Amino acid sequence: MNEVSREKFVGNICVGDKLNLLPHRLLQLGQNKIAVISENNSGWCVTDIDNYAHIKEFFSQQEIIFDESLGNKKISLINSLWDFNLLEKNGTHLGKIIQPFTPVLLVLKITGNCNFNCSYCYDYSENRVSKTISIDKVKETILFILLKNRGMNLVFHGGEPLLHFSLIKEIVEFAAEAATNKKHINFLIQTNGSMFNKEIITFLDKYNFGVGLSLDGMSETTNAHRTVKSGASCLEIFNKNIKEYGDFLRRRSGVVCTLSKRNLEDFPNFTLWLQDLGFRGVTLSPLSIAGKGINVINDLVSPEEYIKLLTILINMVKSKKIHISVDSINKFVSSLVQLRPSDLCHANPCGAGDNFLLIDATGNYRTCDCFYHDYFLLDNNDINLALDKRSKILDRVEHMKNHDCSNCAIFGFCGGGCTSEAIARNGIDKTIPELSCKVKKFFYELLLKEFAFDKERPLFAYYARCSKSRDPRVKPEDDTQERARG
Numbered sequence: 001m002n003e004v005s006r007e008k009f010v011g012n013i014c015v016g017d018k019l020n021l022l023p024h025r026l027l028q029l030g031q032n033k034i035a036v037i038s039e040n041n042s043g044w045c046v047t048d049i050d051n052y053a054h055i056k057e058f059f060s061q062q063e064i065i066f067d068e069s070l071g072n073k074k075i076s077l078i079n080s081l082w083d084f085n086l087l088e089k090n091g092t093h094l095g096k097i098i099q100p101f102t103p104v105l106l107v108l109k110i111t112g113n114c115n116f117n118c119s120y121c122y123d124y125s126e127n128r129v130s131k132t133i134s135i136d137k138v139k140e141t142i143l144f145i146l147l148k149n150r151g152m153n154l155v156f157h158g159g160e161p162l163l164h165f166s167l168i169k170e171i172v173e174f175a176a177e178a179a180t181n182k183k184h185i186n187f188l189i190q191t192n193g194s195m196f197n198k199e200i201i202t203f204l205d206k207y208n209f210g211v212g213l214s215l216d217g218m219s220e221t222t223n224a225h226r227t228v229k230s231g232a233s234c235l236e237i238f239n240k241n242i243k244e245y246g247d248f249l250r251r252r253s254g255v256v257c258t259l260s261k262r263n264l265e266d267f268p269n270f271t272l273w274l275q276d277l278g279f280r281g282v283t284l285s286p287l288s289i290a291g292k293g294i295n296v297i298n299d300l301v302s303p304e305e306y307i308k309l310l311t312i313l314i315n316m317v318k319s320k321k322i323h324i325s326v327d328s329i330n331k332f333v334s335s336l337v338q339l340r341p342s343d344l345c346h347a348n349p350c351g352a353g354d355n356f357l358l359i360d361a362t363g364n365y366r367t368c369d370c371f372y373h374d375y376f377l378l379d380n381n382d383i384n385l386a387l388d389k390r391s392k393i394l395d396r397v398e399h400m401k402n403h404d405c406s407n408c409a410i411f412g413f414c415g416g417g418c419t420s421e422a423i424a425r426n427g428i429d430k431t432i433p434e435l436s437c438k439v440k441k442f443f444y445e446l447l448l449k450e451f452a453f454d455k456e457r458p459l460f461a462y463y464a465r466c467s468k469s470r471d472p473r474v475k476p477e478d479d480t481q482e483r484a485r486g
């Protein structure tokens with residue numbers, strides 16, 4: 001059996017424990033290998049078909065009560081299945097046990113206003129453009145989350161959040177002071193970079209901000225959607241920032257690129273350009289039909305075009321041309337390697353309304369901001385209620401499991417895909433979101449096959465290298481290289 005040895009941090013199996021194999025689905029990988037994938041979480045392992053048959057038989061006989069007389073071979077199997085998150089012990093499993101420790105991601109939509117006028121802006125709405133977030137609500141929410149959790153990721157978003165730098169300062173200083181008793185806050189900001197000055201850069205550096213910098217390419221053509229209200233060019237702004245704050249940006253920022261037909265072909269070269277500039281990461285975000293995106297529908301990339309681009313990037317990673325982190329690749333590897341995916345869109349159910357919460361510029365709590373729809377609106381006054389109210393998301397997952405996704409082997413990784421995309425594209429939540437569905441099928445099958453058959457495991461190794469270079473707290477060798485035993 002190929003084993004996935006995740007961190008061994010929780011609960012050994014003890015004598016008398018009642019054990020059950022969790023519901024799971026199978027993905028045929030070829031050459032007698034299958035991936036066994038938990039139906040309701042991201043547990044998985046790769047094994048031989050014959051070995052799987054033995055496991056099935058063992059667990060189908062009767063309820064298994066753990067006892068040392070089971071023998072070393074069976075005990076080792078049981079421990080492995082527990083580590084893979086494929087086993088239930090006394091009604092719980094590993095994924096459930098570690099869940100409460102996930103930091104909450106609180107996104108603050110500081111303003112609906114922006115000094116850019118991007119033709120695809122998913123966030124734009126006439127209702128929000130003149131609004132600024134309520135500081136009292138932000139403070140109340142931060143205190144509530146810190147009280148209930150070990151830590152949080154606080155993301156400043158917009159519109160352009162740095163139009164209100166003094167507000168950001170006030171929130172950061174408040175949060176940093178509130179985070180006593182070993183609570184930890186990571187600060188992040190998504191910005192177009194146009195408001196940077198020495199004071200802002202010094203402040204962001206002081207509080208160890210992670211910065212997402214928006215740019216769509218290395219030419220004016222590829223940035224054609226990103227117009228600036230003052231008439232300046234967003235590329236010129238970017239180049240000026242590199243010149244003046246290059247050291248800070250290389251250390252702290254990654255580039256976020258909205259993918260459309262305008263920059264699809266150029267993206268591999270853009271990645272190499274960012275790599276030469278010294279950036280550590282780039283994230284691809286396909287243009288969506290939310291907000292103003294509805295007006296540029298002809299520039300949407302199809303799932304097939306996106307997968308073709310990903311294939312080119314993967315080949316560049318394998319041939320070691322790319323060493324910068326393409327986060328849109330690494331997030332998939334990460335969701336296999338980590339027991340509970342750290343990327344909230346890769347969890348099942350996704351993080352919307354659970355460990356992901358946002359306050360929009362008009363003061364509403366929302367479970368997700370990728371598409372402004374009442375579906376994602378939460379009770380607006382009571383934070384106690386807000387964090388519990390995602391029953392619609394959970395209902396959808398259950399529905400998708402038994403209907404449109406009933407035959408999909410990777411349901412445990414996916415949970416029925418992105419609800420926001422489903423509503424934006426199809427108008428209904430309980431439908432397949434075509435883009436995320438096709439991309440997930442492509443990626444997970446590719447990665448599981450690489451895991452099963454390619455000794456070098458180039459994409460797992462790439463993830464390990466990138467994680468190491470970006471976050472010294474991560475020990476990637478523990479995560480991947482030791483994952484295959486037997």
Ligand code: SF4
Nearest residue numbers: 114116118121159192
């Ligand atoms: S920079 Fe961002 S918030 Fe501003 S218009 Fe462009 S997409 Fe919208």
Ligand code: SF4
Nearest residue numbers: 345350368418419420
């Ligand atoms: S609804 Fe979609 S975009 Fe929102 S958190 Fe879930 S997967 Fe992510």
Ligand code: SF4
Nearest residue numbers: 405408414416417437
């Ligand atoms: S949305 Fe697609 S990939 Fe996800 S579980 Fe359903 S069928 Fe599978």
